[in-house]
Amino acid sequence: xxxxxxPSEVTAVxxxxxxxxxxxxxxxxxxxxxxxxHDGGAPTFLSYNGLDGLEETGRFxxxxxxxxxxxxLLLQELQMKDSASYFCAVSEDSNYxxxxxxxxxxxxxx
Amino acid sequence: DTGVSQDPRHKxxxxxxxxxxxxxxxxxxxxxxxxxxxxxxGPEFLTYFQNEAQLxxxxxLSDRFSxxxxxxxxxxxxIQRTEQGDSAMYLCASSSPLTGAVNEFSYNEQFFxxxxxxxxx
Numbered sequence: 046x047x048x049x050x051x052p053s054e055v056t057a058v059x060x061x062x063x064x065x066x067x068x069x070x071x072x073x074x075x076x077x078x079x080x081x082x083h084d085g086g087a088p089t090f091l092s093y094n095g096l097d098g099l100e101e102t103g104r105f106x107x108x109x110x111x112x113x114x115x116x117x118l119l120l121q122e123l124q125m126k127d128s129a130s131y132f133c134a135v136s137e138d139s140n141y142x143x144x145x146x147x148x149x150x151x152x153x154x155x
Numbered sequence: 156d157t158g159v160s161q162d163p164r165h166k167x168x169x170x171x172x173x174x175x176x177x178x179x180x181x182x183x184x185x186x187x188x189x190x191x192x193x194x195x196x197g198p199e200f201l202t203y204f205q206n207e208a209q210l211x212x213x214x215x216l217s218d219r220f221s222x223x224x225x226x227x228x229x230x231x232x233x234i235q236r237t238e239q240g241d242s243a244m245y246l247c248a249s250s251s252p253l254t255g256a257v258n259e260f261s262y263n264e265q266f267f268x269x270x271x272x273x274x275x276x
Binding site for chain 2: 049076136144
């Protein structure tokens with residue numbers, strides 16, 4: 046079957062660094078994406094990894110290890126506005142239809 | 156605003172009724188996706204269009220669901236004989252055409268609309 050596992054909730058302090066892990070088991074693998082969704086809002090794209098390694102975009106970085114079927118999203122210098130749900134999603138082929146995890150709710154405390 | 160739009164934003168219907176949702180993607184985007192999201196879960200893929208062609212449909216999608224994109228621009232999602240289990244947020248996303256060689260480096264992010272929240276009573 047297909048499954049993506051990520052923690053349901055993570056709590057961190059403003060200004061800190063937090064890592065959200067994602068492990069996946071899918072029939073095919075083309076790449077791993079990360080999306081952010083605020084309560085009541087639409088998902089917005091954060092990062093994509095097609096090959097192993099680290100991708101950095103401002104305060105956000107994402108890592109992929111294809112051999113371990115594992116990736117993570119790293120958020121630095123946390124701000125209160127980063128409080129949201131974060132989803133990892135696998136694209137199995139170049140059509141990029143996404144298979145999503147259940148999401149990690151990030152709670153940031155002042 | 157040139158983002159993805161969806162209409163209506165909210166729909167309340169009685170079980171057994173038919174409903175239709177509309178999605179207007181970003182104008183130059185040729186790919187359009189429909190997803191369904193329930194509370195506390197990630198979006199679930201429903202179907203995907205490239206231009207007017209429906210290229211993929213989830214095996215989980217019952218025959219009560221149908222989608223069209225007749226001119227390769229806007230799309231509609233119809234649910235016939237709605238059931239309470241159909242209550243969810245229905246999300247539409249679009250992405251632009253890939254250019255050059257398509258490989259693991261290439262990725263066009265999906266831009267999501269605000270969604271249509273369906274409640275079936």
